[in-house]
Amino acid sequence: xxxxHLFVVACGAxxxxxxxxxxxxxxxxxxxxxxxxxxxxxxxxxxxxxxxxLGLFWQALAVVTQPAPFSAANDDLRPLLxxxxxxxxxxxxxxxxxxxxxxxxxxxxxxxxAWSLASGNETAAQYLPTISTLNASLALQPRNANGxxxxxxxxxxxxxxxxxxxxxxxxxxxxxxxxxxxxxxxxEDPVRALEAALQQIQILYxxxxxxxxxxxxxxxxxxxxxxxxxxxxxSPEVWGRSLAWFSLxxxxxxxxxxxxxxxxxxxxxATLKLLFQNVMLAQVRAAERSxxxxxxxxxxxxVDRPGDVGNYVEASSSFMTVYTILRGARxxxxxxxxxxxxxxxxxxxxxxxVISIATEIYKSVSAEYLIIYTNGSLSxxxxxxxxxxxxxxxxxxYYVSRPTEMDSLIGTSTFxxxxxxxxxxxx
Numbered sequence: 432x433x434x435x436h437l438f439v440v441a442c443g444a445x446x447x448x449x450x451x452x453x454x455x456x457x458x459x460x461x462x463x464x465x466x467x468x469x470x471x472x473x474x475x476x477x478x479x480x481x482x483x484x485l486g487l488f489w490q491a492l493a494v495v496t497q498p499a500p501f502s503a504a505n506d507d508l509r510p511l512l513x514x515x516x517x518x519x520x521x522x523x524x525x526x527x528x529x530x531x532x533x534x535x536x537x538x539x540x541x542x543x544x545a546w547s548l549a550s551g552n553e554t555a556a557q558y559l560p561t562i563s564t565l566n567a568s569l570a571l572q573p574r575n576a577n578g579x580x581x582x583x584x585x586x587x588x589x590x591x592x593x594x595x596x597x598x599x600x601x602x603x604x605x606x607x608x609x610x611x612x613x614x615x616x617x618x619e620d621p622v623r624a625l626e627a628a629l630q631q632i633q634i635l636y637x638x639x640x641x642x643x644x645x646x647x648x649x650x651x652x653x654x655x656x657x658x659x660x661x662x663x664x665x666s667p668e669v670w671g672r673s674l675a676w677f678s679l680x681x682x683x684x685x686x687x688x689x690x691x692x693x694x695x696x697x698x699x700x701a702t703l704k705l706l707f708q709n710v711m712l713a714q715v716r717a718a719e720r721s722x723x724x725x726x727x728x729x730x731x732x733x734v735d736r737p738g739d740v741g742n743y744v745e746a747s748s749s750f751m752t753v754y755t756i757l758r759g760a761r762x763x764x765x766x767x768x769x770x771x772x773x774x775x776x777x778x779x780x781x782x783x784x785v786i787s788i789a790t791e792i793y794k795s796v797s798a799e800y801l802i803i804y805t806n807g808s809l810s811x812x813x814x815x816x817x818x819x820x821x822x823x824x825x826x827x828x829y830y831v832s833r834p835t836e837m838d839s840l841i842g843t844s845t846f847x848x849x850x851x852x853x854x855x856x857x858x
Contacts, residue, residue, distance in 0.1 A: 486538025644713025
């Protein structure tokens with residue numbers, strides 16, 4: 432069903448604003464400016480999901496406004512990099528209390544480290560106490576018997592949350608521990624840091640992976656929830672956004688690890704890169720299957736049931752997946768040689784086929800959900816509200832009954848990221 436609005440992006444990669452063509456890079460900048468205009472560029476203290484939302488928004492800002500002459504609008508938006516992070520500092524001042532927050536908090540820690548490394552000593556001095564507090568809180572994060580981190584030590588509702596591990600947490604945890612080792616005074620060994628990230632990713636992968644290569648939302652190590660698989664504790668459904676968070680977390684981890692000399696040659700890096708290829712291969716296959724069955728190449732709310740009653744193509748997971756595919760291809764993380772061959776050459780034939788499916792997802796989902804107003808500002812519909820493993824019932828019906836919302840910061844930020852990488856195809 433198409434949305435009714437003033438202008439909708441055309442099915443091509445270039446849209447029109449007031450009759451003038453606009454590039455994907457321009458759309459990315461316009462979306463970030465629209466986020467700022469809506470007052471969404473600072474931490475919302477009203478809920479813990481604000482941590483990961485703001486962390487993702489900061490990543491979009493950092494990527495899209497990187498020092499390059501794509502647009503003069505960069506100069507207007509780059510001050511937000513510091514302003515948005517500064518809004519979150521006061522939220523993290525007590526190690527014990529912070530340890531009871533979701534792993535999402537670490538997405539902001541990773542952003543603070545990245546900004547400190549990029550901006551020099553003065554900026555680093557502003558954020559180092561908060562970074563230190565977040566790192567110390569991680570030492571208090573409960574773990575399951577297998578070593579896997581709890582996603583959320585919710586002391587107000589331990590029965591619902593204890594021993595639950597989510598794919599989502601790796602967007603925040605893995606890049607944080609990896610990039611933290613790059614601070615001069617962190618005293619963290621980069622190789623051990625990457626191994627710590629890999630350990631958590633591997634635990635989740637081994638428990639949550641299906642024969643298709645897709646991964647379910649998470650697991651209950653105690654198998655106490657009704658939905659938990661009696662053998663593994665795994666949850667029953669493949670939620671699109673949790674898989675997209677997991678994938679993006681691995682990409683970000685590989686990208687920051689590559690900045691450390693010799694780390695790319697480590698066994699841990701090679702193992703993580705291969706795991707990333709496997710995870711992305713499964714998602715490319717799923718998108719191709721969806722396109723074949725329904726004519727829609729996007730990422731569905733429940734990924735492996737395209738077209739089933741109640742299911743829908745979800746915006747944020749679709750754009751997050753587009754970004755992860757395109758950036759992974761551009762950074763040569765999906766492929767092992769210049770001809771686009773992976774370690775699984777018989778599954779993915781070449782770079783062009785992967786870029787093609789990502790481009791199709793971007794065009795299709797933009798046509799469905801992107802709104803361009805007459806003043807040039809942008810909105811995005813079709814982003815699911817949060818889904819949790821805390822209920823006793825997380826069946827297919829639970830996920831597809833999650834409503835969507837307009838201008839979710841997760842959806843709009845991922846659109847900006849995907850648009851940037853779409854623009855890089857022609858750069």
